[in-house]
Amino acid sequence: YYGKCILQVYALSKSFVLTMATDGIVCFWHFDDGKLSIKLIDKLHHNQNGINSFDVYNVAKNRYTIATAGDDCGIFITEFEIAANAIKFNKKTIHSYAAHIAQVNGIKFLSPTSMMTTSIDQTLCKLQLIDDDKIEVVERRFTCVADVKGFTFYDSNKYIFIYGAGLEMIKSF
Numbered sequence: 001y002y003g004k005c006i007l008q009v010y011a012l013s014k015s016f017v018l019t020m021a022t023d024g025i026v027c028f029w030h031f032d033d034g035k036l037s038i039k040l041i042d043k044l045h046h047n048q049n050g051i052n053s054f055d056v057y058n059v060a061k062n063r064y065t066i067a068t069a070g071d072d073c074g075i076f077i078t079e080f081e082i083a084a085n086a087i088k089f090n091k092k093t094i095h096s097y098a099a100h101i102a103q104v105n106g107i108k109f110l111s112p113t114s115m116m117t118t119s120i121d122q123t124l125c126k127l128q129l130i131d132d133d134k135i136e137v138v139e140r141r142f143t144c145v146a147d148v149k150g151f152t153f154y155d156s157n158k159y160i161f162i163y164g165a166g167l168e169m170i171k172s173f
Contacts, residue, residue, distance in 0.1 A: 001038060002027065012017040020051035024070060026078075028087045030035070045081070046095075048072040050103075051135055053150060057109040067115055069104035073097055075127065075135060077116060090098035095137035097124045105164075110157070116144070117149045118162060126173060127163060128146070143168050 004021035010019050017029040017038065024047035029038050047070035057065045062082045072099050073141050079090040100119035107117045113129040126139040150163040153172070162168045 002042070010054070010056060012056065013082070017058070018054075018066070018070060020046075020054055022050045024049050024051055024072070026051070026054075026068065028068060030085055041085065044078060044087075044089065046070075046076040046078070047074055047122070050096055050152070052103060052105045055108045055115070059112060065112065067107050067109065069078050069107040069117055071103045073102060073104060073113075073119070075099055075104060075107065077129065077135065091116065091132060092134055094129065094135060096127075098135070099123075099137050101124045101129060105148055105154055108151075108153070114138075116151070116160070118148050120148050120164070122146065123146060124151065124160065124162060124170075139173055141170065141173060142172075147172075 004023045006019045006021045008020040019027045024079050026044040028042040034116050046068045050071040051068045052070050052072050054068045065079045067077045076095045078093045081088045100121050102119050102121035103106050105118045109115045118124045120142050124141045125137050128136050128138045132135050143162045145162050146165040151162045
């Protein structure tokens with residue numbers, strides 16, 4: 001259906017699926033389970049190449065924010081809305097290359113305006129969205145885990161497990 005190596009897939013709802021591939025593009029698909037068909041309805045060019053990680057935050061009914069991170073060391077954020085089987089992009093895409101110096105392999109929203117990222121550069125960054133047009137690093141921690149592949153939260157976000165060539169647990173910051 002797409003012709004690129006798909007790295008991430010996310011079912012946004014019963015009818016909408018997102019895919020992210022080695023070309024750095026987020027594809028929005030309409031899925032019809034009655035016909036067992038899937039149709040590409042829109043594309044959002046985010047990263048310059050492979051999207052390794054993403055997170056979607058539900059802002060309001062049918063309104064979402066997507067954050068992607070990838071091989072290009074970039075972090076991209078776009079707000080979109082689903083309306084009548086179409087995608088409407090509400091704001092310009094905001095991006096930053098200031099957080100990491102190597103491919104970014106993990107990204108998760110903490111709130112609508114803050115997120116956490118990790119990279120094979122062995123750092124974990126807390127980021128803040130400033131005035132809907134700038135992403136700023138507010139705190140940075142280093143990890144002993146080599147070749148970081150990602151992270152996950154544990155116990156209501158009190159702890160963070162960072163994994164790759166090893167595993168480290170730290171308290172959230």
